[in-house]
Amino acid sequence: MNPAFQLCSVDKSFGSGESWTPALKQANFEGQPGEMLFLVGPSGCGKTTLLSILCGTLLADSGDINVLGNSLHRMNDREVTSFRARHIGFIFQQFNLIPTLTAEENVSVPLLIENKPADQARRLAAGLLEKVGLADKCREYPARLSVGQQQRVAIARALVHEPSLVVCDEPTSSLDSATGHQVMELLRDVARDGKRAVVVVTHDPRIYGYAERMAEMEDGRIQRWWNSPEEIAAAHAETLTERRQQ
């Protein structure tokens, strides 16, 4: 099976002179279609930077970035932008819903970006809101929803245009434990459809149990892989033990 994405020898630094920060150093990263892949590591190790390069919102300094059969490092801004519109679903820590749009309108935005007719977009959006359990909240504005509901709207928005890759940066960090689990269950049950890869960047050990594979980053590159839920569970237990000992 071809990998869903493959990043080779990616370098990325920020700033210059005194403030020069290398965020990625010859980083390699790879994911398979249909898997739920976690990217973990200490703060500032470059997780968000790697995720941004993977989904085409950030340009690497060098390296090969092949995602869903596209060579992002050879594309211009216009092409990368259409690539994102077609293939990527986004889930953010801060949800990033547009406050002046209703839940349904927020969810329909990715379809409108792809020039789908408005009524079709609205129908599909309502359908997805129903899937995430918010059928009765279509006409609500984000401010009138709980944070958990807002993240569910964001999940519906990330999936409505059936992207092949969903990227999530700290999807549960703004949520309490119970809501976090609900959101992850939704991601596990709704986001995965056999072909779609889901990459979750997180700090949150409470949700490690949802990972199928996990990569640990340190100092700008991937240092360790756990290739099955069992390996992850073992590492998870370790982490918790370490924590208890501290």
Place this chain on the structure above:
Amino acid sequence: MTAIALKMLFGERAKVAMLVSGICFATILMVQGLSLGLGILATSYATAVNLKAPIWVASPLIDQVVMNNQPLLDTDVYRVRSVEGVAWAARLFVGGAQVRVVDRGGVSQNVTLIGLDTQTLAGAPTEFIAGSLNDLRQTDAVIVDASAMARLSPDPAVPLKIGETFEMNDRRARIVGVVQTSAATHGQAGYVFTTYDRAVQYVPAQRKMTTYVLAAPMAVHTAAEVARRISDATGLNAFTSDGIRKSSARWFIRNSPVPFVIGLIVGIGFAVGTVISGQTFFTFILENTRHLGVLRAMGTQTRRLARMILLQAMVAGLIGYGLGVGIISLVIAVAPANSPLKVQLPVLMAVLVPVLGICAVAALLGIRRMARIEPAIVFRS
């Protein structure tokens, strides 16, 4: 996406209100400034509108009908008449006079006194409300324009009536007709028309009393052609009636402080409108940086976002413009009838241009800001 763009804008009531009122304010200032300016400008050449002559001949130093202190020789009318292609030529006196309606205890007021060629009454106004041109043949007869009938009366609600008399430069005059004219020069009660021979008796005698010579081309020639011939043959300044109106307007613009003041009002309207809406719109874009970043990240092309921003600015602008036009129309509707302020379609169209300009500037500021937004910001908290 159009609907999304508009909802994003109109969701922010305070911003929209600010934006719309900035443009509304600018529209009001510009429309009323320009209307007032055009109204006053029109009074500058009113004489050339109210008198119906295809060709106007003046002294070589005079190119307007606003004020003329360089009269022609009384014999110049013969020189004009002898130019080939001239169908008729007639003397015209134009001067100031003071009118007082003694019977009603009125005070002295300035009027523009017009003396029409005694034989032919050539160039006389045509829109009679009462009486007729031939009534000018009666003793002391004068024809007065409708607005002067009201303004000369001590009580404008009870205008003068046909048959009433007044004193003009201390000599008796009797109203035999009323005509409709276009607005009189500022500070004047209006027009009084009489014959040339009588007019020159109402005012202090001078060596030269022919202010203009009015003329008409023969049917086979155009006025412009014959005017050129008159200028060439006599060395006098000959204009078509349209030509002297334009020339008068130009003279007025050069010589009166009014256009500068009007220009200032319009300029302030434009500047204030631009600053308010530019600033508000820029803030709107700035405060929406994250949402625009999300739209960018989710795959909206920069050009499309630019079009959305332009649309937002234009829609807010057109609403502000509509509101401004509505308000100024209401104000003008309740303004006194003789106010030079009138809503004119060309003014509204003319103001639409700077209003759209303001929106374009505001949109451009917003678009430049938007173009600097990196989609990668969406992952930063």
